[in-house]
Amino acid sequence: MNEKLRDFCVSLYKMGCIKFGQFTLKSGRESTFYIDLRQLISFPILMDELCSMLTSLLYERDVKFDTICGVPYTALPVSTLMSVKTNKPMVLRRKEAKAYGTKQLVEGKYKEGNKCIIVEDVISTGSSILETVADVESVGMVVKDIFAIVDREEGGLQTLINRGYSVHCLYSVSQILKILKNENIITADMIEKIQADKAKHTSPLISIPVNRGKLSFENRIALSKCPAAVKLFTIMAQKSTNLCLAADVLDIKKILQLADEVGPLICIFKIHADIIENYSDKERDELKNIATRHNFMIMEDRKLADIGNTVRMQFNQISKWANLITVHSIPGFGVLEAIKNAENFNPDVGVFLVAELSSENNLITPDYTKKTMALAEKYSTLVAGIVCQFPTAFTNPGFIQMTPGVNIEESIVNDSLGQQYNTPAKVIVERKADIAVVGRGIVNSSNPADIAEKYRQKLWAAYLSRVQ
Numbered sequence: 001m002n003e004k005l006r007d008f009c010v011s012l013y014k015m016g017c018i019k020f021g022q023f024t025l026k027s028g029r030e031s032t033f034y035i036d037l038r039q040l041i042s043f044p045i046l047m048d049e050l051c052s053m054l055t056s057l058l059y060e061r062d063v064k065f066d067t068i069c070g071v072p073y074t075a076l077p078v079s080t081l082m083s084v085k086t087n088k089p090m091v092l093r094r095k096e097a098k099a100y101g102t103k104q105l106v107e108g109k110y111k112e113g114n115k116c117i118i119v120e121d122v123i124s125t126g127s128s129i130l131e132t133v134a135d136v137e138s139v140g141m142v143v144k145d146i147f148a149i150v151d152r153e154e155g156g157l158q159t160l161i162n163r164g165y166s167v168h169c170l171y172s173v174s175q176i177l178k179i180l181k182n183e184n185i186i187t188a189d190m191i192e193k194i195q196a197d198k199a200k201h202t203s204p205l206i207s208i209p210v211n212r213g214k215l216s217f218e219n220r221i222a223l224s225k226c227p228a229a230v231k232l233f234t235i236m237a238q239k240s241t242n243l244c245l246a247a248d249v250l251d252i253k254k255i256l257q258l259a260d261e262v263g264p265l266i267c268i269f270k271i272h273a274d275i276i277e278n279y280s281d282k283e284r285d286e287l288k289n290i291a292t293r294h295n296f297m298i299m300e301d302r303k304l305a306d307i308g309n310t311v312r313m314q315f316n317q318i319s320k321w322a323n324l325i326t327v328h329s330i331p332g333f334g335v336l337e338a339i340k341n342a343e344n345f346n347p348d349v350g351v352f353l354v355a356e357l358s359s360e361n362n363l364i365t366p367d368y369t370k371k372t373m374a375l376a377e378k379y380s381t382l383v384a385g386i387v388c389q390f391p392t393a394f395t396n397p398g399f400i401q402m403t404p405g406v407n408i409e410e411s412i413v414n415d416s417l418g419q420q421y422n423t424p425a426k427v428i429v430e431r432k433a434d435i436a437v438v439g440r441g442i443v444n445s446s447n448p449a450d451i452a453e454k455y456r457q458k459l460w461a462a463y464l465s466r467v468q
């Protein structure tokens, strides 16, 4: 969570836009908290900040659109400001069609086929959004992306995603509660009470297990609670790549050269820093610069597996230069608790928990995988994804499945030390991997960039054939 979002959330609370107590919602049901963003129009500076954050989100997610439409009424001033900031026309959806004159449902200039984004203040059941979407689609515009300020986490978001829309929210209620607790505005007891009450009222739709393999990466962004996963999903969608390069090479010069050549084609550059010769601060900075230039994340595949106290110190060092770190669940909860509470903890750094291994006769059992996933769920703001081999490992579409042991050659099924390989189509379509890890299949080639592009194309085509 960045500082702007945090400060804005505190301001919302101070301005009375977030309230705790006993409230009756539009649906008639009772709630222990209320989000009233109608008050925002009385605070022009906050209004401007809010619309800048929504506009930044729109650019970050690389959303292409022609027009903006707000859900009446609270989101109307928000969509107006966003229209001004992005210099894109706005359309106005009437709540009731006029009985006279043009009888237009949607006012403003637009063309059939125009891509229209929808803006809403709070998502509860999603029904108000769907009413606006229906009217906008009925006049021939196309809706793909929905922006909202807060998701009340009551099933509406899932409903929208299940219908194929990409939803982009600034906050979930859980994130708001966490910020307010960190700022000592509310207590842990209050959060527990609110969450328990929220669970009682969550639409049954939310418990329908979505087939994560069928959801696009764009649609899964809103389902993740981990900032690093949000970033990774965004990179994958923007660059059309689900390829992670395992740069298992000793020579730092070769590593940097590989990163630069293959960088445009990958979402993650994975290394084992402890095998690299002469990996100093200078080279770390150089790798970070290349990652920024080509928009990929750096993963340290250290598979941390010690007691929490040791792991905390290891994590502190590694998170200075890596965005993602692999962690074994074998030590139990302490390993994730330690990372979460590490001094200098950077919330943008994410963990990939190892739930299964690719090597033959490894000692991981189905029960171990299940218990690993229970930990992943408990620490879902920290855990970006799961290293595993099979789609049965987990269902939550907010986690990213990363699967190693991939080779384009069908004839290569193993190495002499127990590594097992599958083809890109098999790991992505059958095994539901979101990201395939490829090492020697690329780094041993005389032209790594050429072969990496072949892998990228095959992996991406397999992903496209899998999603709805």
Ligand SMILES: O=c1ccn([C@@H]2O[C@H](COP(=O)(O)O)[C@@H](O)[C@H]2O)c(=O)[nH]1
Residues within 6 Å of the ligand: 246, 248, 301, 356, 357, 358, 359, 387, 404, 405, 406, 419, 437, 438, 439, 440, 441
């Ligand atoms: O289960 C696992 C977990 C991690 N790895 C890592 O992936 C690469 C695979 O390299 P190849 O050359 O493509 O075999 C390597 O860095 C491993 O440490 C894995 O293989 N299996």
